[in-house]
Amino acid sequence: MAITIDEVYETASMILYQNFDIRTVTLGINLKGCIDSDFAKFKKKVYEKICYNAKSLVKQAEKIESKYGISIVNKRIAITPISIIMETHPSRRKFLEMAQTIDMAAKDSGISFVGGFGALVHKGLTDSDRMLIDSLPEVLSKTERVCAFLNAGSNVAGLNIDAVNLLGKMLKETARRSRTGIGCAKFVVLVNAPEDNPFMAGAFHGIGEGDFALNIGISGPGVVRSVVEKNKDCDFTQLSEVIKRTTFKITRAGELVGRELAKNMGVDFGIVDISLAPTTAEGDSVAKIVEGFGIEKIGAHGSTLAIALLMDAVKKGGAMASGNVGGLSGTFIPISEDLGMIDAVQKKALGLDKLESLTAVCSVGLDMFGVAGNTPAETINAIIADELAIGIINNKTTAVRILPIPKKKAGDLVKLGGLLGSVPIMDVNKYSAKKFMGRGGRFPAPVTSLRN
């Protein structure tokens, strides 16, 4: 059946008026083959491997943008978790030098971010992992395009509290060294981290992957918001249906772009991750979708149900549209990147406690929110641990990206600039969990892990 004018118009208006785009094409690269006992040679091999593949990614992605008239906003690289390949070079100076090498490779090849400067520590910390965490304040403040992550727990291993306890201090130090705490925006701690996540800051090329994998991130809060606004009076099932149908269509576009790009580059196509990821562009807001459902302000009672409905419908639409849907598919709810979320925090409709409950049903976690710079490190550790516990117990990925911004207090708004938007500083509970967190060790794997 021929494509109708209505269908052409629907696609055209998604792109023209509703900010629909391919949010990211992320090429995963295995760097294990670059390891060399001569550190200078090792760095050179890493630089060359990233540059060569990144340049090809940018060139091929631009060709596809042109063919389909659809913007691919970010071209990014994910690499093997760096602590693994740095095992034989465990020094802080070398970690920094490696980060600077990767940063330079990204700049020289036109890549906005490289993810994977991190470690898998869900069960324990190696010397290399500790060295990596030690190096992060310097790495995150002295490089622009390097993103770091830590996988601190998993369903089958439990939650590494000792690793979490290192983070509050590290993040405060990172914030102190970088302009308005922006370094912290490039670090995320997760549990059950997917090995093929295309989104930053948590992207890395998993150790179970092949030499290359191309993963696609699709967004489109504006498209979903538009369809919600056109269906003001339908009931919950119908609302879920219209979101599902729209998500199906935009995921199909991602699938097309991903398959063609992977084929043209001669690499394996990994997954399409359909995650509504807001930007500070007008209308590109997840909070506004929820408000379009009929909730006065996100954070009001009913918001958790609304996010659950949205999340589930997005996943179902995505699952039908692609043979390989990414594990994070659903919706991100960052604060700083979403004008509706910022407004809700400033109007006190949304606090940290309600945000935490929303993350129990959203696809990732507490994302891009600010706390006062004088928040005790152990309180930051406890905020992180609470969020990660939700993931461990509920068989899902959860993550935290927190900005403890020096000299700022609850109620302030800090401009981060660019894609990162502005971050409101949120109130934290003044009572302490210091003694509890200080027990250390590992939260054992939950009973749901005993499936064999």
Next chain:
Amino acid sequence: MRKELSFITVIGLDKKGIVAKISNILYLNDINIEDISQKVMEGYFVMTMLVDMKDSKRSIDEMRAELEKLGRSMKLKIQIQHEDLFNTMHRI
């Protein structure tokens, strides 16, 4: 030789000469028009043209630049996109 089909979408206010000016550009570049539809949707005049670019003198990128230039002068949004995008999004 197989057809290389793309959709041209025009959105804006209706006025004289839209079809004539676009058709002329297509003719000058050896691009054949396979189908034309037009309709008013959500208050906009919308026209789509299915075109075959297999003999085209110019790439889709160059055509986009030229059509966008025309669009600016006529206060219209004009897009050109390969038909695979629409088939993938709207047909299973």
